[in-house]
Amino acid sequence: SQQSRGPSEGYSYPVCTTYRRRHPGECRQAAGTCFKCGQTGHLQKDCKKNTTVSTSGQADKKPGASGHVFAITEDHATKTSGTITGTLFIYGHVVFILFDTGATHSVISFVFASRVTTTPTLLDHV
Template identity: 35%
Template sequence: MSVVEYTSKFNSLGTYAPAIMADDILKMHRFKRGLNSRIQSALAVYQPTGFDDLVGATIRAETDIKRREDENKNKRPLTGQSFQECRRNTGACFNCGKMGHRIANCPEPLKKMTWSNTNATPNKPKENKTNACMFAITQEEADDANDVVAGTVIINKISAYVLFDCGTTHSFISKRFTKKLGLLPEILVEPFRIATPTSKTIETHKIHRNCIIYINEHTFNAELIQVNMVEFDVIL
């Protein structure tokens, strides 16, 4: 199970444990406990600022682990050329590997040698796997879902039409609304690839950190990924 799939399931099951989901520290603790041991080790010294920050760090850790695994898989055995160079350096016979004679004078029957060609099979292109997903992006999709609610809240002291979606793995902000807030995005080296309800993948390099959300006299910091959407200002 990928981190994105695990996060989706965690948020879905979290609706049955509202006390845990309401406590950010307890929520992050329970989330960490469900991760595999390698990702837990990678996050051992990381101090997240919030749940969204923890999810982002977890996805980055998973990506890094997979990258190292792929690098190890791509390490090839000794090629024919390297094998020849090794025996040439030692003076051993190319046929039997023994010292004192060359392949032309080898007393043993010539062996059929096969050499691996490092250029024969090109590396496969990296798959553009999604590392985030949203389960509703339009008003119609929100109306069809039973685990979302829409309403107006204050973000950075400006009124915003917000969709609260407990199945979404990250929080998002529309490009149009960022201009209204006067925000400048942080440009990411690795993009977010977001799976949408229509199976379309949205890719973005832009994120807005430390956006302040005001709800019932409480304030929350949020990291909002910038996407092109029309019907909502923000999805949380």
């Protein structure tokens, strides 16, 4: 039986009182500042740093990217039907794995990546 690890293991950032999660630096949400430039009075979507000057001299707004990141706990994943989970032994560490057969990318936690002493290698696209 695998022991559950505490949420603070391997983290060096303080717990944010706004999000109750760890992140570096001052919490810009709590400070009411722009996530892009750190200034007050506007949101990141309205930040002037989102614009570039085109050859016509007019400011062109950079196209926004839309992405989603989802987080799931080991307990939730094992209780959810349709998820494929497993435990693997990687570089001397027991690792809980959530397989997403429809994903285009694989993600590992920062904590685990910091424990691996090998350098990641990019693979050619199949």
